[in-house]
């Protein structure tokens with residue numbers, strides 16, 4: 001283990017080993033040389049950004065970095081989980097040049113690894129490790145987001161097949177995805193958590209329709225997805241029939257801790273510091289404003305806490321090799337999201353009125369990237385389960401409070 005190793009005497013050493021530090025530097029040098037001058041981040045680089053992220057993933061797959069901590073037999077490199085943490089942090093700092101493929105490596109792959117048949121593992125993990133496949137997540141429905149277990153999309157068995165009918169909503173990247181990681185009810189009579197199964201559905205299957213939704217998050221990433229008599233073979237099921245809730249729990253835990261959001265927020269803080277150093281207010285350097293300095297220090301302290309909590313979970317996972325428990329995953333996510341929100345608000349306030357100008361607007365400071373980061377910090381309080389739901393998880397699963 002690289003970080004957080006207890007030294008003799010019981011103190012914790014948060015430094016990377018020399019080998020890991022060299023890897024972090026190699027990555028940063030690579031990204032500096034690799035990212036094109038127009039690159040603004042995953043969602044702010046438009047159509048060419050999507051094309052680029054695909055090429056980027058294939059390139060880093062060839063370098064052995066994309067799924068480096070996976071077993072060799074499934075296209076990985078058997079690297080330590082810590083190397084993967086370093087990699088994830090570098091991606092977050094660089095505006096996530098993996099595009100939507102961050103999902104593949106953060107939770108889709110690990111979940112297939114935990115629940116898939118040998119055939120599913122060989123096919124899907126190998127594809128993911130080559131960096132040439134996009135996925136989407138079909139969980140939320142128009143009336144069932146937080147109360148996910150009440151979902152109504154049905155999959156009825158018909159011989160060796162299942163026939164799926166229903167609707168999903170807020171499905172990120174569905175328009176571009178090749179596969180959907182879909183939740184559907186396979187047992188109408190069982191209690192709500194007990195009758196759900198997971199299906200891997202090719203998005204080109206007859207009966208799948210995608211309709212984009214515009215939102216304040218910007219871009220064209222949200223969609224509604226309709227399933228009308230969509231027929232898939234039994235082999236498309238991931239995990240056991242009616243036991244999909246176990247899979248969902250693992251997915252959400254992997255997802256909640258998967259993104260190194262704290263590093264993206266730290267990037268925003270660094271940009272605010274650079275902006276303050278070159279700006280003046282009332283004839284004085286903005287960097288000398290005592291209120292701003294306190295706010296920057298406050299967010300930075302929270303960044304260190306969020307990062308330490310992520311490292312703690314990574315340490316637990318590297319020992320167990322499985323997804324973390326729900327209370328730990330939610331606690332870590334709460335800290336990540338709240339510090340991200342503070343960093344977003346800080347950026348908006350430091351930049352003043354101009355900070356409200358979004359990408360594509362003339363004179364938008366930093367091409368509107370901080371404004372975008374601020375909007376993302378708001379939607380992050382909803383994605384992968386709202387903040388209220390995360391707190392509920394900590395209360396019930398962590399502290400044993402009644403529901």
Ligand SMILES: Cc1cc2nc3c(=O)[nH]c(=O)nc-3n(C[C@H](O)[C@H](O)[C@H](O)COP(=O)(O)OP(=O)(O)OC[C@H]3O[C@@H](n4cnc5c(N)ncnc54)[C@H](O)[C@@H]3O)c2cc1C
Nearest residue numbers: 137138139140145146170171172379382383384385386388
């Ligand atoms: C950026 C982003 C990306 C997303 N991507 C996807 C995706 O790819 N696939 C997908 O399936 N979904 C996706 N979602 C949807 C997301 O998972 C849901 O929006 C979320 O789970 C909340 O569900 P809801 O919108 O139905 O809100 P509701 O469940 O209706 O909640 C409304 C409000 O009530 C509160 N609330 C609800 N129940 C409780 C409770 N028991 N206790 C306390 N408060 C409660 C909530 O916290 C919230 O404030 C995405 C959302 C965002 C913002």
